[in-house]
Amino acid sequence: MLPNLTDPNLPARILVVEDDAGMRTLILRxxxxxxxxxxxVACGDEMWEALELAPVDLIIMDVMLPGSNGVELCRSLRSGQAVTHPGESPTAQLPIIMVSARGEERDRVNGLESGADDYVPKPxxxxxxxxxxxxxxRRGSVGTVQEPTRRERLKFAGxxxxxxxxxxxxPAGVTVDISGAEHDLLTSFLDNPQxxxxxxxxxxxSRTRLGDVSDRSIDVLVSRLRRKLGGDAEHLIRTVRGLGYIFVAEVERV
Incomplete structure (x- = not known):
């Protein structure tokens, strides 16, 4: 009999997508x-089936999978293709940790660009x-891991x-899906405007964990956030060459 996977008072629910049976067993244990x-589960098809069965709070996904690889699956999840269960956050906000035997910078960048919150090289x-x-x-305040609630709204440029x-x-009143890492990065900017x-x-x-704490890693995350902000991004987050970034808009707490 399957356990009750929808009780929010139970520990966090994690789905492991790994085709290597031995590695999958080690992670699960x-x-x-x-x-x-x-x-x-062992592949993308099984992942979609598992998500239809019940929601999860986090996905750990290998990059090299049969059929659709981890990068492709991550992009699909971020586009919201999976079933959204009542009372659950959309998959666009679901924390995703990507694992791979390929740990070169370009591989990490590709994983982060696809929407992963973290990239962990094997072993x-x-x-x-x-x-x-x-x-x-913690970034998503999910399951048994909680953060203090901040009953605030931050307004900037509409x-x-x-x-x-x-x-x-x-500004048009449309909700924009952002991942946990993108939310924390934006919050960091709004807490330190100008x-x-x-x-x-x-x-x-932002308490971000990106495998390798490098300039390129944070640049990828900033690029992802800018895409979510659309045409306003160039007027909100500016690059300061050789130093970092500055959020230039006025911020109002309400």
Whole structure:
């Protein structure tokens, strides 16, 4: 009998997408030992079936998979193709940790560009993986990992970021889906308007875990956020050559 996977009072629900049976078993055992509810699948088709069965709070996904690879699946999830269950956040906001034996910078960049919140090269230690899982869940305030609620809304250039609901609304009143990492990055900018923020400081402020803390990693995340802000991005987030970034708009707390 399947466990009750929809009770929000139970530990966080994690789906592991890994075609290597041995590796999948190791990851599942580590997560189960840490108290998480877990399911494991071997490919993209099985992932979609699992998501239709019940919602999850986080996905750990290998890059090299049979059929659609992890990068393609991540992009599909970010586009909201999966079934959205009542009361659950859309898959566009679902934390995704990508794992791969390919750890070169271009591979990490490709993973982050596809919408992943974190990229962990193999081999990795159990403690490291669990730390990254908990960090990703903290960013989304999911399951048994909670953060203090900030009952605030931040307004800038016609946009509104609701910190309590973790919801971004554009000037036309349309909700824009953003991932947990993108939300935390935007919050860091809004908490420090009209101030140049160095890349390493920006990573620290947003509590982002991107595998390799490099300038390129934060640049990719900023690029993703700019795309969500559309035509306003060039007037909101400016690059300060050799230093970092500055959020130039006025910010109002309501």
């Amino acid at each position: 580590a997560l189960q030992g840490a108290g998480f509810r877990v399911r494991g 990795f230690g159990q403690r490291e993986l669990l730390a990254r899982v908990r960090a990703a869940l 946009w509104t970021l609701d910190l309590r609901r973790r919801e971004l609304v554009d 101030r140049v923020i160095a890349r390493d400081r920006l990573l620290e402020l």
